[in-house]
Amino acid sequence: MLNADFTQKRKFIVKIGKMLHKYGTPAYRLEAHLAELTSHLGLKGSYIISPTSMTFVLWTEGHEQEYTHAARVNPGDLDLGALSRTDELADQVLQGKVSLNEADALLDAIDARPNPYGKGATALAMMMSGGAFAMLMATSWNDVLWSSLLSLLVYGFMLWAARSARIANMLEPLVALAAALAACAISRYIDPGVNIRLVVLSAIIPFIPGLALTLGFAELAARHLVSGNARIMDALMLLFKLYFGAFLGIALGFRLFGTVDFVQPAPIPHSFAWLAIGILGVSLIILFKSRPKYTLWSLASGFIAYGVSITGAAMFDYTLGAFLGAFAVGLYSNLFTRLAKAPAVIVAMHGLIVLVPGSKTYIGLNSLISGQDFVVSDGIGQQTFLIFMSLIAGLIFANVALPPKKSL
Secondary structure, three states, X not given: OOOOOHHHHHHHHHHHHHHHHHOOOOHHHHHHHHHHHHHHOOOEEEEEEEOOEEEEEEEOOOOOOEEEEEEEOOOOOOOHHHHHHHXXXXXXXXXOOOOHHHHHHHHHHHHHOOOOOHHHHHHHHHHHHHHHHHHHOOOEHHHXXXXXXXXXXXXXXXXXXXXXXXXXXXXXXXXXXXXXXXXXXXXXXXXXXXXXXXHHHHHOHHHOOHHHHHHHHHHHHOOOHHHHHHHHHHHHHXXXXXXXXXXXXXXXXXXHHOOOOOOOOOEOOHHHHHHHHHHHHHHHHHHOOOOHHHHHHHHHHHHHHHHHHHHHHHHOOHHHHHHHHHHHHHHHHHHHHHHHOOOOHHHHHHHHHHHOOHHHHHHHHHHHHHOOOOOOXXXXXXXXXXXXXXXXXXHHHHHHHOOOOOOO
């Protein structure tokens, strides 16, 4: 592989870098992976990665040949299956099992693979994620039902956006608006026991950027200041668009359909939270397009995160609970890398989703603007910030305690 010419090597590095970015790899992990790949190919390199731009600078040992490539890209979406296959291909290239010419064609084949789960399974996963979140919020079975059905409505808009650039540009506020209008109509004509704001939040939970905020803070902690700040600001703008759509939809819904007296239904027992974690885990496997062979690893990550975090919260407080949960997920994902020879991010993301306080950010925004609480939210702004910091600290300590074998 070292005998391949400079042009072949730099084309491969640029292509695999763009693909890993497209599949949602955080900047600090991607830069580390590209540096490792470049070194194995006998080149020197420097990289600047952000959510919307990529710069590659490559050169040979004596600077006989140099190459600079800059490109504007769209923020990546998590595709753990494609990410895993791309990482496997990179390993095969470094081991000399696949030539760079063959790798180029195989990368195209990975990128062209259709969603392995199809639209039906994805629709079901959307319903499961909305219902599972409502269960985790210890609300009522009424809210679980309506959250699941409104999640299906949200998925319909996602399919529409895939075919229409205009809809895609306003997808986030549009889905929140539609879910809010539907929830108001349900409350007025079908079920006065529905918690409108909570049902809307549950229906749009796949859009809530809790994971993006966590990754942004992780990038800042790794001193990747440009990508970290860009990711955090993008997540905050997404959050504001979602809240604006929900706020406008509820206001219009009350105006169009009127209001009814809320009838408090019986709450869900807290023991069902474990069932909710399992349902959420299955839905994330489908939504993140994870490979079936990692299913048990991924499900276990969610249960470990939840179990350790609630135990830590009960013994100490919610901040230490989040820290211990992230620490456990970090150790588990690094152990997964050693045993499965696959990127840690495949299972780490499933655990972090359970821990990230994205919904708390939304709830705090609602309390700040409207002055109304649809769940208990005392000190929620402080809780959110402390949980974010605890998560980052937990992941850092885990990498020190059990260093990862892979940069991804």
